[in-house]
Amino acid sequence: MTAELYVFAAAAVFGIGVHGLLIARHLMRKLLAVNLMLSAVFLLLLLFSTPIGGKPDPIPQALVLTGIVIAVSSTAFALALMVRLFRLSGRATLPRFEPDDD
Amino acid sequence: MTNALAGVVFVPMAALFAVILLPSRYSRAVAIAGLLLWPIFLIPLTAMVRAEGAVTLALGNWPVPLGIGWRVDGLTVVTLWLNAAVALAGTVRAAGFFDPERHGARTYWPLWLLLVTATNAALVSADLFNLYVGLELITLVSVALIATADNVPALRAAMRYLLLGMLGSLFYLLGVGMVYGQTGSLALAVPAGGAALDSTALVLMLTGLMVKAAVFPLHVWLPDSYGQAPGPVGALLAAVAGKVALVALWRIWFLFAPDDTALPWLIGALGSAAVVYGSLAAMVQTRLKRVVAYSSVAQVGFLLMVVPLASPAAFQGAGFHLLVHGFAKAAMFLAAANILIALGTDAVGRLSGLDKRMPLEAFTLALAGVTLVGLPPTGGFIGKWKLLEVAWQQAGWAWLITILLSGLLSAAYVFRILAMTCFHPRHSGSRAVPRKPPLAASLAALLLALCGVVIGMFPGPVLRLLALAAPGGVS
Numbered sequence: 001m002t003a004e005l006y007v008f009a010a011a012a013v014f015g016i017g018v019h020g021l022l023i024a025r026h027l028m029r030k031l032l033a034v035n036l037m038l039s040a041v042f043l044l045l046l047l048f049s050t051p052i053g054g055k056p057d058p059i060p061q062a063l064v065l066t067g068i069v070i071a072v073s074s075t076a077f078a079l080a081l082m083v084r085l086f087r088l089s090g091r092a093t094l095p096r097f098e099p100d101d102d
Numbered sequence: 103m104t105n106a107l108a109g110v111v112f113v114p115m116a117a118l119f120a121v122i123l124l125p126s127r128y129s130r131a132v133a134i135a136g137l138l139l140w141p142i143f144l145i146p147l148t149a150m151v152r153a154e155g156a157v158t159l160a161l162g163n164w165p166v167p168l169g170i171g172w173r174v175d176g177l178t179v180v181t182l183w184l185n186a187a188v189a190l191a192g193t194v195r196a197a198g199f200f201d202p203e204r205h206g207a208r209t210y211w212p213l214w215l216l217l218v219t220a221t222n223a224a225l226v227s228a229d230l231f232n233l234y235v236g237l238e239l240i241t242l243v244s245v246a247l248i249a250t251a252d253n254v255p256a257l258r259a260a261m262r263y264l265l266l267g268m269l270g271s272l273f274y275l276l277g278v279g280m281v282y283g284q285t286g287s288l289a290l291a292v293p294a295g296g297a298a299l300d301s302t303a304l305v306l307m308l309t310g311l312m313v314k315a316a317v318f319p320l321h322v323w324l325p326d327s328y329g330q331a332p333g334p335v336g337a338l339l340a341a342v343a344g345k346v347a348l349v350a351l352w353r354i355w356f357l358f359a360p361d362d363t364a365l366p367w368l369i370g371a372l373g374s375a376a377v378v379y380g381s382l383a384a385m386v387q388t389r390l391k392r393v394v395a396y397s398s399v400a401q402v403g404f405l406l407m408v409v410p411l412a413s414p415a416a417f418q419g420a421g422f423h424l425l426v427h428g429f430a431k432a433a434m435f436l437a438a439a440n441i442l443i444a445l446g447t448d449a450v451g452r453l454s455g456l457d458k459r460m461p462l463e464a465f466t467l468a469l470a471g472v473t474l475v476g477l478p479p480t481g482g483f484i485g486k487w488k489l490l491e492v493a494w495q496q497a498g499w500a501w502l503i504t505i506l507l508s509g510l511l512s513a514a515y516v517f518r519i520l521a522m523t524c525f526h527p528r529h530s531g532s533r534a535v536p537r538k539p540p541l542a543a544s545l546a547a548l549l550l551a552l553c554g555v556v557i558g559m560f561p562g563p564v565l566r567l568l569a570l571a572a573p574g575g576v577s
Contacts, residue, residue: 048283
């Protein structure tokens with residue numbers, strides 16, 4: 001039962017992330033949403049391979065650790081990009097429709 | 103001898119660190135040296151692949167899956183050569199325009215080398231997780247390179263690409279986790295016992311890769327990103343770096359796909375829709391770089407035809423077209439970038455009389471254009487012909503029509519540009535070229551376009567290499 005509980009929790013967190021990524025306008029919120037989804041994926045990555053109460057498997061843990069490193073650097077880079085966009089355009093959102101000629 | 107394989111990744115990486123550490127006046131020289139040096143390692147590697155079919159290497163002798171495993175086969179070698187050629191041409195182009203003392207050069211060259219390194223690392227990955235790391239690195243570096251244009255439209259395009267790229271890698275990673283849970287292995291090889299994967303895992307991985315490869319309707323990030331990127335960056339992204347996800351998609355499909363599903367049809371249908379949509383969109387764009395970018399959407403769709411047509415000949419054809427398309431598309435991006443800098447605009451309506459004002463660029467556009475259309479004797483003809491043959495033999499009429507339609511529609515958007523440059527009534531207009539591009543930049547683009555044509559006259563060696571690469575799942 002515990003395993004199912006974790007899977008449901010991860011699914012819920014993933015869903016909240018998808019909703020945030022699609023609905024939120026501010027880029028900071030979108031980035032937070034992506035990070036929520038990442039947490040859910042990392043949780044599932046461990047769940048798929050490790051039986052609850054069983055012997056832990058080191059490989060998924062190594063994968064998740066690598067994934068966290070990538071997630072941190074992507075997020076840091078995205079934040080820098082967002083700040084630059086804000087300085088140049090005065091807003092930290094993406095327009096819904098990009099006009100063809102600029 | 104497998105050290106040659108390590109050189110393919112570590113030489114551009116060493117050049118990257120050298121560029122960061124040395125004063126910026128050496129950046130350009132070191133970057134060019136690194137990009138000239140690593141293809142030398144490709145020569146013994148190609149010979150080994152021709153002799154043995156595939157070369158593998160476990161880095162530092164750590165056992166896979168905790169260590170990193172690399173593997174090179176015929177398709178990888180062909181794509182690596184393409185990366186070498188396009189990166190060098192792009193470097194010549196960038197070297198002519200990036201004043202080494204300028205601020206941008208300090209960030210541009212390390213990123214450029216890192217893109218080459220990341221592309222090579224992703225191409226040689228032998229397991230699903232290393233592939234994830236490589237693809238993620240490619241996305242991050244591509245976004246950074248697009249952002250070096252440092253204006254609002256480019257930053258918006260970069261941001262959109264980054265968000266969608268992260269979403270794509272999330273789906274892919276989730277799929278990889280499921281594969282590991284199911285098979286206990288991450289190897290990019292036919293699973294033990296030949297069992298097909300759980301289709302949820304497969305669909306998750308394919309969806310993620312489709313976002314990164316810009317398969318219609320997940321292509322929305324592509325036209326802005328490639329259109330706003332600096333010229334050489336657009337060329338390298340459209341020709342090689344952006345195609346790594348597509349190569350990965352092919353591999354994963356043919357290794358893990360179940361036999362009895364409607365999935366090949368679905369992927370083929372997406373490809374057909376991409377061909378039609380991308381070509382029609384390319385026809386109505388008002389800027390040359392965006393025409394070329396939308397043509398990429400169509401070509402990705404065309405390259406997906408290998409999935410429903412699964413056979414060694416189709417795989418050969420698609421691999422060959424990947425190479426030829428890379429040459430042609432990179433040439434077009436470089437020529438368009440030269441035009442943009444020279445005339446101050448790449449608006450299609452302002453190209454009249456280009457054949458007199460910038461003859462080299464007009465010639466490049468024409469050569470690369472007919473290669474994309476697939477007229478003989480260009481390289482574009484061979485890949486299309488192979489796929490057509492397979493579609494005919496398998497009686498896959500829908501795919502046959504798509505392949506024919508792809509040539510016809512490409513002709514429509516290519517000839518629209520050519521008509522504008524050569525036959526427009528306002529032809530006698532101004533012959534002034536406000537800022538003439540360096541000759542080397544024009545020749546780099548022309549040389550790539552010529553490669554795309556010449557390879558069509560001597561396709562033998564490439565086709566033999568690709569025949570070695572037909573993956574296990576192809577019957």
